[in-house]
Amino acid sequence: xxxxxxxxxxxxxxxxxxxxxxxxxxxxxxxxxxxxxxxxxxxxxxxxxxxxxxxxxxxxxxxxxxxxxxxxxxxxxxxxxxxxxxxxxxxxxxxxxxxxxxxxxxxxxxx
Amino acid sequence: xxxxxxxxxxxxxxxxxxxxxxxxxxxxxxxxxxxxxxxxxxxxxxxxxxxxxxxxxxxxxxxxxxxxxxxxxxxxxxxxxxxxxxxxxxxxxxxxxxxxxxxxxxxxxxxxxx
Numbered sequence: 001x002x003x004x005x006x007x008x009x010x011x012x013x014x015x016x017x018x019x020x021x022x023x024x025x026x027x028x029x030x031x032x033x034x035x036x037x038x039x040x041x042x043x044x045x046x047x048x049x050x051x052x053x054x055x056x057x058x059x060x061x062x063x064x065x066x067x068x069x070x071x072x073x074x075x076x077x078x079x080x081x082x083x084x085x086x087x088x089x090x091x092x093x094x095x096x097x098x099x100x101x102x103x104x105x106x107x108x109x110x111x
Numbered sequence: 112x113x114x115x116x117x118x119x120x121x122x123x124x125x126x127x128x129x130x131x132x133x134x135x136x137x138x139x140x141x142x143x144x145x146x147x148x149x150x151x152x153x154x155x156x157x158x159x160x161x162x163x164x165x166x167x168x169x170x171x172x173x174x175x176x177x178x179x180x181x182x183x184x185x186x187x188x189x190x191x192x193x194x195x196x197x198x199x200x201x202x203x204x205x206x207x208x209x210x211x212x213x214x215x216x217x218x219x220x221x222x223x224x225x
Contacts, residue, residue, distance in 0.1 A: 042115070099156070
């Protein structure tokens, strides 16, 4: 079983719609990161959440860390074609030496 | 600042051959990580260097994979001999502070073993 489960795996929506993707685990983490990856490139960090219940906003993107620090969500308001990409959550694991990634949500925004 | 650079961007080799991937981290980043994504699967951790020392190599698949980081600067990942299941995209990332600062990724090397 994977440490981090992301859902949905794939999401295709119309421009202007809202969406939420999830990152879940049965383990507690001190922090959680969200990355976005575009084709032919490496993942790029969007945000790090640290405190249980924390909410961070990045323009139209809202990130929330669960109260118990086991899960997180990413909400996008009024999605744009430029939001298309693979969204990955990641956590620090094993004495801060490893950063482990979820399998990702592949998002496609149709114009 | 210059980002993480990886070379080559693509490599196609035959089963049994040897391939060496190179990663140049961001200058001043002591932490260097190798990851791999095999088709359809998640990005998997391979190993972590702090300067020239291997901090954690628990993700290395087997002894056909050898990673080095001479002098704590650039790193190489050698696969010898390559097998079909080694195909995938190999990513390198670097960071300043172990585990708590963002990972800066290169664009990856796409390895195809035929």
